[in-house]
Amino acid sequence: MIKKRKGQNEIVGFVMIVVIVVIIGLFLLAFYLRREPISTESKNVENFLKASLPYTTACKVDIEPLDVKELAKRCYEKKQCGEKDSCSLLNETFSELLEQAWKINSNRPANYYKLNVYYSEKEGEEVKNEEILILERGNCTGARTGGKEFFRHGEGDIKLELGLCYT
Numbered sequence: 172m173i174k175k176r177k178g179q180n181e182i183v184g185f186v187m188i189v190v191i192v193v194i195i196g197l198f199l200l201a202f203y204l205r206r207e208p209i210s211t212e213s214k215n216v217e218n219f220l221k222a223s224l225p226y227t228t229a230c231k232v233d234i235e236p237l238d239v240k241e242l243a244k245r246c247y248e249k250k251q252c253g254e255k256d257s258c259s260l261l262n263e264t265f266s267e268l269l270e271q272a273w274k275i276n277s278n279r280p281a282n283y284y285k286l287n288v289y290y291s292e293k294e295g296e297e298v299k300n301e302e303i304l305i306l307e308r309g310n311c312t313g314a315r316t317g318g319k320e321f322f323r324h325g326e327g328d329i330k331l332e333l334g335l336c337y338t
Contacts, residue, residue: 212316212317213316213317213318213335215318216317216318216335217318219268219318219333220318220331221320223331224239224240225239226239226268228260228261228264229252229255229263229264230245230260232245232252239264239265240329242257242260243261243288243329244324245257246258246260246304247290247301247303247324258304261303262304262306265288265304266306269284269286269306273335280338281309282310282311282313282336282337283308283309283310283312283334283336284306284309284333285305285306285307285308285333286304286305286306286307286331286332287302287305287331287332288302288303288304288305288329288330288331288332289301289303289329289330290303290324290327290328291321291327291328291329292325292327292328293327299327303329310336312338313337313338314336314337315335316334316335317333317335318333319331319333
């Protein structure tokens with residue numbers, strides 16, 4: 172009879188240890204899943220943004236093709252590109268550039284990108300941001316990286332921010 176009780180006590184002790192380990196494991200898993208992905212600045216992304224600004228687009232004004240920088244200005248000012256909308260041309264151009272630079276699919280390390288182009292102007296203590304273009308594709312799972320670029324326009328800046336996620 173005493174041996175049976177000793178065996179039962181050992182089993183109860185073992186079950187309690189297993190339960191405690193499972194609870195600690197669940198706590199660590201929840202903590203790991205809730206943390207923000209690591210975000211870093213990337214020279215590759217910044218170089219891509221710098222290189223995209225002088226890229227020649229399909230927009231022609233007085234038979235002269237415009238680059239991405241001038242097209243972004245026209246889009247902000249709501250001006251046409253001949254008979255085409257400058258914002259839709261900017262969208263098409265950046266979509267093509269992003270697809271060529273970072274193909275988003277399951278066989279590639281990049282699984283997400285988000286490009287935000289906006290006009291930013293400081294008015295006193297306030298900063299006014301006006302969206303020009305947002306392109307987003309994929310699902311962000313993994314480490315984040317990104318870069319920024321800007322150029323002057325009028326009283327403010329046109330800013331480009333590109334964020335990527337890698338598996």
